[in-house]
Each structure stands twice: as structure tokens, then as C-alpha cells.
Amino acid sequence: MLARAPPQLCSGAAVAGDVPSSRRPWVPAGGLARGGGAGGVRLVAARPVVAAAAGERRMVSPETVAAAADSGMTTQLANGSSSAVAGISKFVTSTVGKSTNILWHDCPIGQTERQNLLNQKGCVVWITGLSGSGKSTLACALSRELHFRGHLTYVLDGDNLRHGLNRDLSFKAEDRAENIRRVGEVAKLFADAGLICIASLISPYRSDRSVCRSLLPKSSFIEVFLNAPLEVCEARDPKGLYKLARAGKIKGFTGIDDPYEPPSDCEIVITCKIGDCPSPKSMADQVVSYLEANGFLLD
Numbered sequence: 001m002l003a004r005a006p007p008q009l010c011s012g013a014a015v016a017g018d019v020p021s022s023r024r025p026w027v028p029a030g031g032l033a034r035g036g037g038a039g040g041v042r043l044v045a046a047r048p049v050v051a052a053a054a055g056e057r058r059m060v061s062p063e064t065v066a067a068a069a070d071s072g073m074t075t076q077l078a079n080g081s082s083s084a085v086a087g088i089s090k091f092v093t094s095t096v097g098k099s100t101n102i103l104w105h106d107c108p109i110g111q112t113e114r115q116n117l118l119n120q121k122g123c124v125v126w127i128t129g130l131s132g133s134g135k136s137t138l139a140c141a142l143s144r145e146l147h148f149r150g151h152l153t154y155v156l157d158g159d160n161l162r163h164g165l166n167r168d169l170s171f172k173a174e175d176r177a178e179n180i181r182r183v184g185e186v187a188k189l190f191a192d193a194g195l196i197c198i199a200s201l202i203s204p205y206r207s208d209r210s211v212c213r214s215l216l217p218k219s220s221f222i223e224v225f226l227n228a229p230l231e232v233c234e235a236r237d238p239k240g241l242y243k244l245a246r247a248g249k250i251k252g253f254t255g256i257d258d259p260y261e262p263p264s265d266c267e268i269v270i271t272c273k274i275g276d277c278p279s280p281k282s283m284a285d286q287v288v289s290y291l292e293a294n295g296f297l298l299d
């Protein structure tokens, strides 16, 4: 429990005592250097990797720089205008995609602290399967189950996200890839926030799903294949889309005239046969058991 109001973390008013030591490997032995910001104290790296951009100083941890190097980002070391802080002579900027001269800014309260607050480990449960296989049903049943056990979840549903964030995307392969990429990035943020993020999208291509997997630490991406055969999904056809696709009124419908690549090595398979499907609750229980067994749910 916090004994006092949390610090103004990203506005430059962090206080040493508020920062858990587990997150302070880069604080110098001599303590914190006073920054030139709006009257606050800023953390400064012991082996400084600090930026001075537009009069604002920011810092990144050595781990972040190492991670950036691993991820293939282009980083630039330059002599910066950092004379306000003794011993700081370098800063790092990066080029990521079309973004040039950008810099990662770490906050002292991180995933570990948020997870401790929530008594759970942030992760992404990624549900893939044909339209009508039961992805949304499972996502909601799982969210409900976890909620009533006191765990914080958030559902990212493909259909729903196409009403907003992804409204500019079609169902062409490259737009589906961009759809999955964006949702993967959002899911990663939710997991970093400490939530159990449940993403439910057709995500028909193995390569797109594997891009999302690669965004997360090993074991925090839990791929669930809702293995319901086309016959079952088509018989359900709750939105009448299969009928339209069969009539040629929807082109490029997954399973009809567009591909679906089943996972070859996912964490959980839920199998639904003709006339024999597990109930939504029992599908959710299967995933909850996995989360429990793998240490994502703490008491």
C-alpha cells in the first residue's frame, strides 16, 4: 500500500524514497542529480545515457539501450548540450521506422510495481480462430471468470476495434497484417500495465501472430486456438456473413475464399466438434487453469 501520494512520475518530480530499489539500478551511488526542469528532481543514470532535446532532459536505463540495440533500432550517440548535469556527456536518439531522433523515456514505476498492486502478472491471451468459432464468447467468459476472482482484464475484440482504431483497414492480407500489428502493440501496452489482456481476432496468418508473440517476453504471450471446424462456424453463422460469402456478396471471407492458417505450436487448443463443443464456462476454465499453473494469477 502506498504510504503517501504517488510521485508525479513523468513530469519530473520523482522522489528517491518513492522509487522501489528494484527499479533503480541506474541511480548513482551519490544519489539523484537535480534536473533543470520545472522545479523537480530527475533521475539520472549512473552511467549516463541522457538526452537533451528541446531543453528537456530525459533518461533511459542501460537495459533499455541494450534492448533497443537488440531490436535493431538505429541509435545515435552524440555530444549533447548536457552541461547542466556534471558527468553527462552523451545522449542517445533512435530511428524507428519513419520516426527519427526519438528517445525512450522510462518511468520509475514499472510493470513490476503495477503487477504487485494487482496481484497478477500482465500477459496477452491471444484467441485465434475462424469467424463464428466462439472467440468473443470465450473472451467475455474468460474476462468474467477472472473478474470475479479479483483479476483485472481487458478484451480487445477484432470486430470492436474495427469500429475505431482500425476503421481504416479492410480485409486484404496487408490490412489484416496491420490490424494484427496494431492490436499486438496495444495488447503489449495492456500487459505492461499489468493487465491480463484478452485479444480476440481471427488473425488468420501465422506470421502476423508470430510478430505479436515476438513483442512480448517469452511465456507472456498465450496463444489460444479455438479449433472449431468450418462446418460448425458456418452452421452457427450468427451474423449471416457465411451466407453472404457463399453467395459471393462478401469477397475474401476467411475460410471461404480467404485462408486461415491454424497455429502449429500454440499454448492452448480448445476443440469444438460438430455436436460436441465445450461450454463457454468450460472453455474459460481451461484458460484460467493455464494462467494459474503458469503463475499469472497471484493471491
Ligand SMILES: Nc1ncnc2c1ncn2[C@@H]1O[C@H](COP(=O)(O)OS(=O)(=O)O)[C@@H](OP(=O)(O)O)[C@H]1O
Pocket: 130, 131, 132, 135, 136, 157, 158, 159, 162, 171, 175, 176, 177, 179, 180, 200, 201, 202, 203, 204, 239, 241, 250, 251, 252, 253, 254, 258
Ligand atoms: N472478409 C472477412 N473475413 C473475415 N471476417 C470478416 C470479413 N468481413 C467482415 N468480417 C467481420 O470481421 C470480423 C473479423 O475481424 P478481425 O479484425 O478479427 O479480422 S482479422 O483478424 O483482421 O482477420 C469478423 O468477426 P468474428 O466473426 O467475430 O470473427 C466478421 O464479423
Ligand SMILES: Nc1ncnc2c1ncn2[C@@H]1O[C@H](COP(=O)(O)OP(=O)(O)O)[C@@H](O)[C@H]1O
Pocket: 129, 130, 131, 132, 133, 134, 135, 136, 137, 138, 236, 238, 277, 278, 279, 280, 283
Ligand atoms: N462454446 C460454445 N457452445 C455453443 N455455442 C457457442 C459457443 N461459443 C460460441 N457460441 C455461439 O457461436 C456463435 C459465434 O460465437 P462468437 O463468440 O461470436 O464467435 P467469433 O467471435 O469467433 O465470431 C454465437 O452465436 C455464440 O453464441
